[in-house]
Amino acid sequence: MVTWHRHxxxxxxxxxxxxxxxxxITNGENLLVWDVRTSACIGKFVQKKLDGDTWPTIRFYGPSxxxxxxxNRSRNPNKNSANANHPVNAEAIAVRLALGQLQFFNLFAAExxxxxxxxxxxxxxxxxxxxxxxxxxxxxxxxxxKNTATTTATTTATxxxxVSYQFHVATFVPEQRGAPGKVKIFxxxxxxxxxxxxxxxxxxxxxxxxxxxxxxx
Numbered sequence: 598m599v600t601w602h603r604h605x606x607x608x609x610x611x612x613x614x615x616x617x618x619x620x621x622i623t624n625g626e627n628l629l630v631w632d633v634r635t636s637a638c639i640g641k642f643v644q645k646k647l648d649g650d651t652w653p654t655i656r657f658y659g660p661s662x663x664x665x666x667x668x669n670r671s672r673n674p675n676k677n678s679a680n681a682n683h684p685v686n687a688e689a690i691a692v693r694l695a696l697g698q699l700q701f702f703n704l705f706a707a708e709x710x711x712x713x714x715x716x717x718x719x720x721x722x723x724x725x726x727x728x729x730x731x732x733x734x735x736x737x738x739x740x741x742x743k744n745t746a747t748t749t750a751t752t753t754a755t756x757x758x759x760v761s762y763q764f765h766v767a768t769f770v771p772e773q774r775g776a777p778g779k780v781k782i783f784x785x786x787x788x789x790x791x792x793x794x795x796x797x798x799x800x801x802x803x804x805x806x807x808x809x810x811x812x813x814x
Contacts, residue, residue, distance in 0.1 A: 599655045602627040604645045630655060630714060640714030642693065651729065657688035660737035660762070690735065690762060697725045699768065705760065720788045724781065726770050729803060733765040734811035767814060769803040778803070782814060
């Protein structure tokens, strides 16, 4: 769950801050992420202004199937897999619309969601004045990393499975000061450079969407 609270400076009296400090909120963070199962605050950021058009500024996305199942289209994970506990429709990726950036936190790769939010974003798109964005379908892919151990007698190789995510992100920046609006599409494997971009004149608002397969925009 994501909540926003009116931003308060460090000069606020201690009695009004005691409840925040109980959750480890000590630096004026007012955009909070909560684990509803434990009531713990697992993410905290500073966001001074609230815009109803972009709320919530942190959203969650995940794959529609487990990459560790026998059939990737199946909704039942393979119980024989060591990684069969990868959840379906998981909140695997958290996307935060920040000032001048779109930030992506990989919640499944970290030890916990709280650990993921305490680290720098796994990916980020540097684009100022983003008014809205859209995520394509998230595809989870299982990868195998081979670790080789050598002894005096034999050489053994063990494979550990991990998961990576592939998706596209479309962003919209409205027309400003005579410059046309911009729509860009980025690929998660290279968020620094758009794969497609187009200018839009007389465009202050846009609704972006991908097809269910994620192949059409």
